[in-house]
Structure formats: structure tokens, C-alpha cells
Amino acid sequence: MNKSTKTVIVIIGILSILAGIYGFFTNAESTVTYSGIFIGVVLLGSLFISKNGLDKS
Known part of the structure; x- marks a missing residue:
């Protein structure tokens, strides 16, 4: 997995957690x-x- 993909996943994960806390x-x-x-x-x-x-891959 390249760096830009990891960055996007981190941003989506953090936004999801923040949206859950806001809710x-x-x-x-x-x-x-x-x-x-x-x-x-x-x-x-x-x-x-x-x-x-x-992971085993």
C-alpha cells in the first residue's frame, strides 16, 4: 500500500470517528x-x- 492510500484511509478513519463523537x-x-x-x-x-x-500478504 502506497503512502497516499494510507493517508486517505487515515483521514477517512479520523473523520468517521469525529462524526461519531459529534453524533x-x-x-x-x-x-x-x-x-x-x-x-x-x-x-x-x-x-x-x-x-x-x-497480515500474511
Whole structure:
């Protein structure tokens, strides 16, 4: 994975987490709030796993 792809994934992950937190404080529906946070954490976690070489590809 090249650097620009990683940068885009990090930006999307952070924006997703921030949108989830914003939804939490504006009393949005809980499934929307938690799914935004979950998607952001999964995106950032996948980069962490890929960076440390834990994947087999």
C-alpha cells in the first residue's frame, strides 16, 4: 500500500470517528454514532496491523 492510500484511509478513519463523537453529543441515533466510531477504529486498526506486518500478504 502506497503512502497516499494510507493517508486517505487515515483521514477517512479520523473523520468517521469525529462524526461519531459529534453524533453522540448531538443526541443522534445510537446505531449511527457507534457505527461511525467502529468504522473509524477498524480503518485505523487495519493500517496498524498492516504496518506491523501481522497480515500474511
